[in-house]
Amino acid sequence: SQTIHQWPATLVQPVGSPLSLECTVEGTSNPNLYWYRQAAGRGLQLLFYSVGIGQISSEVPQNLSASRPQDRQFILSSKKLLLSDSGFYLCAWSAGLAGEADTQYFGPGTRLTVL
Amino acid sequence: QKEVEQDPGPLSVPEGAIVSLNCTYSNSAFQYFMWYRQYSRKGPELLMYTYSSGNKEDGRFTAQVDKSSKYISLFIRDSQPSDSATYLCVQGAQKLVFGQGTRLTINP
Numbered sequence: 001s002q003t004i005h006q007w008p009a010t011l012v013q014p015v016g017s018p019l020s021l022e023c024t025v026e027g028t029s030n031p032n033l034y035w036y037r038q039a040a041g042r043g044l045q046l047l048f049y050s051v052g053i054g055q056i057s058s059e060v061p062q063n064l065s066a067s068r069p070q071d072r073q074f075i076l077s078s079k080k081l082l083l084s085d086s087g088f089y090l091c092a093w094s095a096g097l098a099g100e101a102d103t104q105y106f107g108p109g110t111r112l113t114v115l
Numbered sequence: 116q117k118e119v120e121q122d123p124g125p126l127s128v129p130e131g132a133i134v135s136l137n138c139t140y141s142n143s144a145f146q147y148f149m150w151y152r153q154y155s156r157k158g159p160e161l162l163m164y165t166y167s168s169g170n171k172e173d174g175r176f177t178a179q180v181d182k183s184s185k186y187i188s189l190f191i192r193d194s195q196p197s198d199s200a201t202y203l204c205v206q207g208a209q210k211l212v213f214g215q216g217t218r219l220t221i222n223p
Binding site (some may be wrong): 032041044046049084088090092096097098101102103104105106107108109111 | 119121147149151156157158159161162164166184203207209210211213214215216
């Protein structure tokens with residue numbers, strides 16, 4: 001069966017500090033990978049998605065970036081965090097099915113607080 | 116206008132009640148509709164998905180889509196305290212559009 005891991009689970013960082021969140025998927029090959037942010041009381045905002053190694057699409061221009069160095073590894077980074085970067089960050093994977101619902105499966109999330 | 120609109124609640128009902136959660140959508144291009152359940156401080160998990168119009172039942176849960184009115188519903192029968200969570204309605208296929216989520220509490 002497939003599993004998705006995220007770490008760290010929680011993170012408290014000062015404004016202006018760098019960020020690196022990691023997501024890995026087990027039990028599947030060549031998944032589509034996604035990074036979402038969920039602010040308090042708000043829905044999920046898609047930040048980045050990737051259909052393959054080195055292929056990153058950005059949905060929202062901001063000070064965050066994403067990389068996919070390996071097939072089942074997805075990293076979210078920032079060089080300098082802003083207060084507005086606080087939130088619950090979720091990684092998800094899907095099988096990349098075309099012509100039908102490409103169900104996404106979510107990891108446990110990372111709660112980031114920027115002070 | 117948001118593409119998928121959902122009343123954020125909170126909604127509080129007694130155990131055993133029938134719960135009705137609702138969403139509206141604006142983009143008719145996408146035919147797949149999903150419901151995710153998210154417990155506090157956890158990632159969302161897929162509950163059900165439907166294609167096009169009609170009903171789909173899975174145990175105590177029934178998902179309903181009315182394309183003519185662009186209305187999506189989730190019904191929970193015999194609600195349990197373990198059903199207390201935030202429910203997200205979702206539209207899309209390869210790219211998903213999430214509603215804001217409705218926070219539901221089932222009181223014992």
